[in-house]
Amino acid sequence: MLKNKAILITGAASGIGRKCAEVFAGHGARVLVTDMSVEAGEDVVAGIRAQGGEASFQRCDVTDEASVAAAVDTAVERYGRLDGAMNNAGIEMRNKPVHELTAQDIAAVIGVDLVGVFYCLKHQFRVMKDSGGGAIVNTASSSGLRGQVNASDYVAAKHGVVGLTKAVACDGGPLGIRVNALCPGLIMTPMAKDRLMQDPVFSQALDGLRQRHVIGRFGEMEEIANAATFLLSDMSSFMTGSPMIVDGGYSI
Ligand code: NAD
Numbered sequence: 554m555l556k557n558k559a560i561l562i563t564g565a566a567s568g569i570g571r572k573c574a575e576v577f578a579g580h581g582a583r584v585l586v587t588d589m590s591v592e593a594g595e596d597v598v599a600g601i602r603a604q605g606g607e608a609s610f611q612r613c614d615v616t617d618e619a620s621v622a623a624a625v626d627t628a629v630e631r632y633g634r635l636d637g638a639m640n641n642a643g644i645e646m647r648n649k650p651v652h653e654l655t656a657q658d659i660a661a662v663i664g665v666d667l668v669g670v671f672y673c674l675k676h677q678f679r680v681m682k683d684s685g686g687g688a689i690v691n692t693a694s695s696s697g698l699r700g701q702v703n704a705s706d707y708v709a710a711k712h713g714v715v716g717l718t719k720a721v722a723c724d725g726g727p728l729g730i731r732v733n734a735l736c737p738g739l740i741m742t743p744m745a746k747d748r749l750m751q752d753p754v755f756s757q758a759l760d761g762l763r764q765r766h767v768i769g770r771f772g773e774m775e776e777i778a779n780a781a782t783f784l785l786s787d788m789s790s791f792m793t794g795s796p797m798i799v800d801g802g803y804s805i
Contacts, residue, residue: 554786556581559632561624563615563673564642566593568742569692572774573639573781578606580782585628587613588642615642615669618676625676634684637785640673641692645744646707648754659706666710667717674721678730686729690784691718692777693734695800703754715796722794731793733784738800740772767802 560577564570566588578584578601586601586608588594594610601608609631613624628635644665647658670691681687696704697711718734725732739745739762749755763771780799783789798804 554580554782554788555637558582558636558785559585559628559634560637560639560785561585561587561628561635561677562639562641563587563613563624563669564692566590566597568744569737569740569774569777570639570641571597573641573778574608575601575604575606576775576778576782577785578608579604580786582607582637582785583632584608585624585631586610587624589614613642615640615673616664618672621669621672622676622679625673625680629680635677635680635687637688637690638673638677639690639692639781639785640670640677641690642669643692643744645749646696646701646704648703648749648752650703651705654706662706663710663713666707667713670714670717674717674732678721678725678728681730682728686725686731688785688789689725689730689732690781691732691734693718693736693796695736695738695798695804697734697736697796698798698804702758718796719794726793731789733789733792733794734796735777735780735784736796736798736800736804737777738766738772738803740774740777742774745771762803765803766800767805770801772799772801 560582565574565586598608598610611627614620693714694711696708697715722732
């Protein structure tokens with residue numbers, strides 16, 4: 554579905570981003586794996602190459618605009634163009650009520666989860682507008698569609714990503730650039746399993762959270778990667794500005 558498409562992914566050394574890199578390469582894409590974490594990112598590339606796929610690594614911190622610009626330019630240098638991008642790097646909420654959040658807490662979560670996506674879109678548009686367009690997916694969350702206790706930092710950032718997706722889709726229409734968002738429910742990644750589910754505050758809400766996923770379980774990374782593949786492929790050619798919900802029914 555993605556044969557020969559050059560696709561950049563942020564936060565691709567772990568979790569959803571890592572699985573997406575593997576699945577996109579399996580569909581024939583040439584993947585630029587980017588992350589702050591160099592060793593884990595290079596490991597993802599080695600795994601893809603061992604399966605016969607095409608991938609390379611570039612360090613990218615999405616909170617640093619120059620680093621984002623360099624990653625986008627690297628994709629164009631290595632692959633000749635940028636057909637697709639998945640703006641996925643993210644960090645979890647600080648698990649505090651709003652009155653306990655420090656200025657640093659707010660800046661950290663908004664900085665990675667919202668401002669980082671802004672920088673990525675800016676520079677991806679810069680190159681895609683001159684090469685006939687492309688498709689972009691922003692990893693939002695079901696927290697981008699509804700409120701959640703002890704998560705105002707994350708909920709605000711992810712609502713921002715959904716709004717940004719809609720606004721930028723308007724800019725992208727005349728340029729041939731489609732921009733959609735993905736809104737996953739709770740997905741079994743290192744963020745969820747190793748950090749959120751181990752957090753004493755978050756884990757108290759786990760039973761209620763599981764019940765609201767009406768399918769009766771949390772999601773698997775491959776289920777998000779399959780949806781992202783669709784959004785980056787020509788199969789979704791009439792979709793733009795859409796917050797695509799992949800959450801086992803959580804948000805209904
Ligand atoms: P993860 O922690 O497993 O992976 C996140 C990756 O992002 C890591 O490799 C990390 O190094 C990278 N990263 C963090 N800060 C970065 C920065 N400043 N620059 C570049 N890379 C950075 O997390 P995950 O669960 O795979 O989450 C991926 C995305 O999916 C995030 O945007 C998250 O908010 C979103 N999401 C996750 C879930 C879930 O339940 N896991 C649900 C909805 C949305």
